Amino acid sequence: MPPLQSKYFQLPMSPxxxxxxxxPIHNPKTPCPLLRLELRDLSSDGARTFLTFINAAIVLQExxxxxxxxxxxxxxxxxxxxxxxxxxxxxxxxxxxTAKDLxxxxxxxxxxxxxxxxxxxxxxxxxxxxxxxxxxxHCFQWDAEGSAPGGLIEGIADWVRLxxxxxxxxxxxxxxxxxxAGYQHTGYFLEYLEETYGEGSVVSVNEKLSKKxxxxxxxxxxxxxxxxxxxxxxxxxxxxxxxxxxxEALNSNKAAEKEVGVDHEPKTDLSLKDLNDGGTPxxxx
Ligand SMILES: [Zn+2]
Numbered sequence: 001m002p003p004l005q006s007k008y009f010q011l012p013m014s015p016x017x018x019x020x021x022x023x024p025i026h027n028p029k030t031p032c033p034l035l036r037l038e039l040r041d042l043s044s045d046g047a048r049t050f051l052t053f054i055n056a057a058i059v060l061q062e063x064x065x066x067x068x069x070x071x072x073x074x075x076x077x078x079x080x081x082x083x084x085x086x087x088x089x090x091x092x093x094x095x096x097x098t099a100k101d102l103x104x105x106x107x108x109x110x111x112x113x114x115x116x117x118x119x120x121x122x123x124x125x126x127x128x129x130x131x132x133x134x135x136x137x138h139c140f141q142w143d144a145e146g147s148a149p150g151g152l153i154e155g156i157a158d159w160v161r162l163x164x165x166x167x168x169x170x171x172x173x174x175x176x177x178x179x180x181a182g183y184q185h186t187g188y189f190l191e192y193l194e195e196t197y198g199e200g201s202v203v204s205v206n207e208k209l210s211k212k213x214x215x216x217x218x219x220x221x222x223x224x225x226x227x228x229x230x231x232x233x234x235x236x237x238x239x240x241x242x243x244x245x246x247x248e249a250l251n252s253n254k255a256a257e258k259e260v261g262v263d264h265e266p267k268t269d270l271s272l273k274d275l276n277d278g279g280t281p282x283x284x285x
Pocket of ligand 1: 157
């Protein structure tokens with residue numbers, strides 16, 4: 001009698017069709033590097049929260065698409081990043097981006113699960129998307145061979161976050177201090193340049209950082225015909241004028257309310273209450 005053939009094998013199934021809403025929205029002009037996700041401890045609350053809110057298979061490529069929508073045109077030089085690994089692990093701070101010692105084209109984004117745990121419930125998804133968008137910019141931006149001011153690099157990353165509508169509630173525009181203090185401080189300044197000197201201004205800033213070492217005087221004069229400190233002062237003046245106009249509008253509204261006896265509940269200042277993002281400095285390479 002011939003031996004019975006084992007039937008304990010799995011029959012191949014017809015491949016599942018992804019739901020239309022689950023397909024990554026990929027712009028064919030943007031790079032499509034190898035994307036990886038590494039969860040160091042699945043039992044951590046931060047990792048569980050991440051998996052609840054974020055579909056990394058879609059979100060990472062969407063972040064790259066979003067960056068190329070604002071920071072690159074067809075004529076720009078594009079960095080040769082070949083892989084991005086998102087590593088979720090317990091660590092202090094928020095997140096940072098690094099590259100492999102032997103090959104700068106392989107990037108790693110480290111994102112703190114402790115930080116994710118601490119984000120207010122209603123802000124979790126948007127905050128995680130915002131942090132990923134910021135760090136992904138570091139994987140695809142130029143830095144003048146490492147000579148660009150760190151504050152400009154961070155400002156470009158937060159400018160992309162701003163354009164992507166992923167702004168945390170505590171961000172505010174301000175023109176005190178240095179133009180290259182970084183993060184949203186510089187990000188809003190870049191947005192002012194974009195609004196004042198035309199769409200594509202920040203594309204030009206990033207593109208110029210691809211060509212040679214950063215030299216402050218020539219860099220800003222070539223792009224905008226002015227020193228960066230002059231541009232910064234102009235920005236400060238515009239903010240002052242806007243604040244004055246707002247103050248006047250507020251005063252006239254108050255006067256009008258007094259006349260007709262309108263009363264309001266006092267408003268709380270959300271921008272001071274929600275400080276989850278913390279603005280902890282991250283590291284580029
Ligand atoms: Zn950064």
